[in-house]
Amino acid sequence: MPALRLFAILQTDCPTCRLITPYLNTLARDATPVTGISQDAESATSEFVRQMEVRFPLERDPGLELSKRFQVVTVPTLYVLDEHDRIVRQEPGFDKQALNEIAGLFGHPPVATPYDGAPASKPGCTSRHLEAPTDEAGAAALNLNSRRGAKASLIDLAGGEDISEYCFRVFGDALPVVPPTVERVEKILRVTGRDADEVIARIPPCYGEATVEKIAANAVMAGCVPDMMRVLIPLTRAIADERFNAHGVQATTHFAAPLIILNGPVRHELSFHSRQNAFSNVARSNSTLGRALQLILLNLGGARPDGIDMSALGNPGKFSFCIAENEEENPWEPLHVEHGFARDQSAVSLFAAEAPHGVSEHNARTARGVLKSISYALATVWSYRNLMGFEAVVALGPEHVRTIHRDGFSKQNVRDFLFENTGVPLRCYDHGEPGEGVQQRAMYKEISIDGEPCYQKFRAAEAIKIVVAGGTAGKFSAVLGSWSTGPRGSQMITYPIGKPTCPSDW
Amino acid sequence: MSIRLVNPLNETATHAAPAAPRLATLEGKTIALLDISKPGGSIFLDRLERRLKERYGVAVVIRAMKPTFAKPAPAGVIEKIRGADAVIEALAD
Numbered sequence: 001m002p003a004l005r006l007f008a009i010l011q012t013d014c015p016t017c018r019l020i021t022p023y024l025n026t027l028a029r030d031a032t033p034v035t036g037i038s039q040d041a042e043s044a045t046s047e048f049v050r051q052m053e054v055r056f057p058l059e060r061d062p063g064l065e066l067s068k069r070f071q072v073v074t075v076p077t078l079y080v081l082d083e084h085d086r087i088v089r090q091e092p093g094f095d096k097q098a099l100n101e102i103a104g105l106f107g108h109p110p111v112a113t114p115y116d117g118a119p120a121s122k123p124g125c126t127s128r129h130l131e132a133p134t135d136e137a138g139a140a141a142l143n144l145n146s147r148r149g150a151k152a153s154l155i156d157l158a159g160g161e162d163i164s165e166y167c168f169r170v171f172g173d174a175l176p177v178v179p180p181t182v183e184r185v186e187k188i189l190r191v192t193g194r195d196a197d198e199v200i201a202r203i204p205p206c207y208g209e210a211t212v213e214k215i216a217a218n219a220v221m222a223g224c225v226p227d228m229m230r231v232l233i234p235l236t237r238a239i240a241d242e243r244f245n246a247h248g249v250q251a252t253t254h255f256a257a258p259l260i261i262l263n264g265p266v267r268h269e270l271s272f273h274s275r276q277n278a279f280s281n282v283a284r285s286n287s288t289l290g291r292a293l294q295l296i297l298l299n300l301g302g303a304r305p306d307g308i309d310m311s312a313l314g315n316p317g318k319f320s321f322c323i324a325e326n327e328e329e330n331p332w333e334p335l336h337v338e339h340g341f342a343r344d345q346s347a348v349s350l351f352a353a354e355a356p357h358g359v360s361e362h363n364a365r366t367a368r369g370v371l372k373s374i375s376y377a378l379a380t381v382w383s384y385r386n387l388m389g390f391e392a393v394v395a396l397g398p399e400h401v402r403t404i405h406r407d408g409f410s411k412q413n414v415r416d417f418l419f420e421n422t423g424v425p426l427r428c429y430d431h432g433e434p435g436e437g438v439q440q441r442a443m444y445k446e447i448s449i450d451g452e453p454c455y456q457k458f459r460a461a462e463a464i465k466i467v468v469a470g471g472t473a474g475k476f477s478a479v480l481g482s483w484s485t486g487p488r489g490s491q492m493i494t495y496p497i498g499k500p501t502c503p504s505d506w
Numbered sequence: 507m508s509i510r511l512v513n514p515l516n517e518t519a520t521h522a523a524p525a526a527p528r529l530a531t532l533e534g535k536t537i538a539l540l541d542i543s544k545p546g547g548s549i550f551l552d553r554l555e556r557r558l559k560e561r562y563g564v565a566v567v568i569r570a571m572k573p574t575f576a577k578p579a580p581a582g583v584i585e586k587i588r589g590a591d592a593v594i595e596a597l598a599d
Contacts, residue, residue, distance in 0.1 A: 125581065150518070155511040163509055171514050185512040208516030217514035248576035253598075300516045439545075488574035 004088060004105060005033045007079040009072050010058070012040045012048040014125040016094045017076045019118060021052045022147060023099055023111045028056035032106045037061050039075065039128040051146045064129040074124040080105055093124040115495045117201050117237035149199040149209035152217060154182065167221070173291070173298055173319065174305075177221035188216040191226040192233070193503045200233055201240035204247035206302030210236045215292075218299055222292035223284065227270060231289060231497055233506040235260065235348050236296060238495040245490045249352045249483055250303035253310045256483035256490070257317040258297075259353035259393065260290055261467060262324040263336035264346035266497050272324035276471025278395070279323060279356050279478070290320030315355050323469050329398035330468035332411035339494040346497035351393055351465065352490040354381070356478040361400065367407035370400050371414065374477055375422040378464070379457050381481030385424055386437030387444050387455055391463040391482040391492070394418065397470040400477050411466055419461035423447055423454030465492060529592055533563035538590035540583070542575040547596035554594065 008024055010017040028034040036058035038045040049058055061067050070079065074092035080102060082088050089105065091098045096112035097120070103111045112118070157163055167179045178184070189196055189212065196213035203210050215232050224232070239246050239258060249256050262272050273283035281287055303309040305318065315321075327334045336347035357380070361373040374394060382390040396404070396414075404414060429441055444455035458464060463485070470476065483490050498505035529535060537558055541547040551569070558564040570586040572579045575598075587593055 123581075153513045153517060155513055157509045157511065159508060163511075167511070179509070180512045180514050182510045182512055202518075203516075206516060207518065209518045213512065214514060214516075217512040221514060245577060247578060252576075295514070299514050302516060484574075484576050489576050 003083040005035065005081045006102065006106070007081060008034065008036045009061075009067060009070070009075050009077045009079075009127070010036050010038055010048075011075045011125060011128060012038060012044040014075050016122050016124040018052060018146075019122060020076050020078075020094045020099070021054060025053065025055040026111045027103060027106065027108060030108055032103075032108055035059065037066060039064060039067055053147060064127075067127055067129050072127040073130065075127055076124050077127075078102060093122060094118075095121040097121075115234065115237070117240055119242040122242075147199055148195075149197050149211040149214075151197050152211070152213050171221060171295075171299065173294055175319065177295070178223050180217040180220040184220045185213065185216045188219060188224075188226045188229055189213065191503065192216075192229045192506065194506075200236045203236075203240055203296060203301035204245075204303075205251050205308055206300075208300035208302060210240070210296060210300050214300055215296060218295040219288075219292045222295050223288040224292050225270075225284075225288075227500065228285070228289055228292070230500060230503070230506055231262070231266065231270065231348055232292060232296075234495040234497050235289075235293060235350075238348060238350050238493055239293065239297070241493050241495075243487075243491040244350050244352070244493050246297070246301065249490050250297060250301055251308055251310060252483060253312045254483055255311060255313060255315045255354045255481075256352040257315040257321050258293065259317060259351045259480065260293060260322040261335060261349040261351065261393075262322070262346070263327065263334050263349070264341070264497070265344060266346035267324040267327070269346075269500060272322075274324035274326040274328075274469060276473070278326070278469040278471075279321075286322045286324065287320050290317075290322030293322075294318055294320060317353065317355060321353070323395070323467075325467045326398060326469050329401060329472065331401065331405045332466075332468075335465070335467050336494055338411075341494065341496060347494050348497055349492060349494040351391075351480070351492045352483040353393060354481040356395065356480050357381075359477045359479060360475070361477070362475045364403070367404040367409045367414075368417070370403050370475075370477075371409075371417050372421060374400075374479065375418050377479040378418060378422045379424055381457075381479065383436045385428055385435060387424065387440075387457050388459045389485060389489075391458070391465065391485045393465045393467060393480040393482075395467050395469040395478040395480070397474065397476045397478075398468065398472045399475040401468055403475075412461075414466060415461045415464050418464050419456075419458055420447070421449055422457040423449045424457060426453045426455065429455075526592075532558065532592075534565045535591040536566040536568065536589070537564050538568040538570060538587035538593040540579075540587060540593055540595040541569070541571040542595065542597060543572050544575050544596070544599045546599045550596050551594075554596075 024034050034056040078091040080089040099112045100110035163179050167177050194212045198212050199209050201210045270285050272285045325334050341347050359374050359377045361370050364370045381392050447456045539551045555567045570583050
């Protein structure tokens with residue numbers, strides 16, 4: 001292997017530089033020759049080294065001479081140099097694929113997985129020497145990427161104080177909680193084998209540090225068993241994933257709440273329930289995991305329902321909103337397999353969902369008949385006449401699944417049928433009154449459904465997410481509308497759940 | 507007997523920033539109008555821009571727009587309105 005070296009031009013107050021630093025630490029730890037160049041003053045640079053636990057030499061660039069010579073436009077920029085100081089590769093900003101390719105140049109395995117909570121890519125900031133001059137002193141750098149958080153404070157309740165009432169009043173979600181005593185929290189921490197002050201994620205919109213200890217304290221309050229940390233750690237990373245956009249989901253005036261969907265062996269290993277009453281209060285694991293996420297969002301994210309969470313009507317799912325897919329009654333591939341995971345890999349998905357809208361269909365005898373009924377419910381998500389911008393989860397009940405599967409439909413056939421048969425008749429736009437979705441009709445796609453001219457409800461078949469859930473008695477399914485979707489809204493995400501025997505992989 | 511609890515609330519250190527002082531007058535000032543891309547925001551801000559110039563003698567109006575109301579403003583948008591004497595944001599539809 002030729003003698004390559006890696007240079008990283010960094011700024012101490014650039015969020016993207018802070019995002020990339022832990023990956024550079026990993027490379028440096030494994031003997032990759034990494035050198036950082038800070039464009040900032042000595043004091044800011046040494047504070048950056050301390051906060052980010054920088055493990056590679058970080059030199060300064062006085063007068064920004066080096067930055068000018070390299071014609072740096074963006075920070076961070078990574079330069080791979082050969083033994084003659086020629087640039088072999090140059091990579092501005094943060095990009096996981098590029099980072100992994102660069103790691104590969106040094107014979108290093110990939111350093112950035114898709115499921116570590118960081119976005120796939122993020123643009124950087126302008127190089128210091130190109131910044132417009134300003135006479136104001138810069139604000140202190142936000143430290144949103146350090147791996148260590150503050151230790152949780154301890155609260156001593158004096159004798160006479162009613163502990164349940166105290167916790168109810170100060171910590172809860174308007175329901176009583178299990179008091180997070182030091183003993184209970186320590187019991188959970190022992191299961192994880194992680195440092196209490198390790199930051200797993202920062203929870204939007206207030207970006208509170210979700211340290212292992214804070215997650216554990218909220219898990220105790222929700223009534224979780226200690227082993228639930230195996231799900232809570234990747235779930236906490238997922239909720240802070242920029243693609244899910246908890247910042248918007250938690251603050252919107254809309255109905256959306258994060259729906260948790262579990263797949264794979266974890267359902268049995270931790271006793272999640274996937275049959276009757278899938279959306280309700282049937283099992284400790286479903287109810288306490290859903291509630292733990294809500295408590296984390298409230299207590300660490302800061303979007304409380306009487307404050308930053310501005311939902312006009314709310315959602316009963318904000319107490320707890322967690323289902324496990326009924327894979328045993330699913331003749332097709334389960335949700336996580338569609339998202340690229342092996343069937344025996346446990347996974348957790350998040351979808352910003354409205355409350356379930358039931359579809360009763362006991363008389364249809366064919367797949368087409370059942371799916372027609374579901375398509376009418378699908379047409380109503382968000383607002384009947386507002387089209388294209390939204391998605392839906394369809395939770396198919398096992399009795400409906402049997403009918404649909406018997407008629408030879410694959411999962412893709414189901415999705416395509418619903419896509420092609422869900423629409424809103426053109427006549428609904430002709431009342432002359434303004435209304436949501438009416439102004440955009442020029443953008444809509446006209447199709448024919450059973451001979452009637454309609455606008456198509458969804459922009460693509462993939463907007464319809466299909467899971468199998470619920471009990472085997474009763475011909476019911478459910479439709480759950482979304483919040484704003486796509487890169488400008490909230491995207492459904494799926495994270496892997498580590499094996500019970502490897503807490504270090506959680 | 508005293509009971510010891512682990513504080514489950516957010517304790518991340520935050521720094522309060524004081525609100526900018528009110529402007530004594532709008533005359534000759536630079537005012538940024540931020541559209542968060544909610545429907546109707548541009549109609550409201552178009553009218554406001556005319557009023558600010560015609561009635562209050564505002565010298566310069568900077569118009570900026572977030573790509574989506576669902577996420578925080580990206581750095582480019584913040585950069586565009588930096589330096590204005592005041593910012594008026596059209597929040598919702």
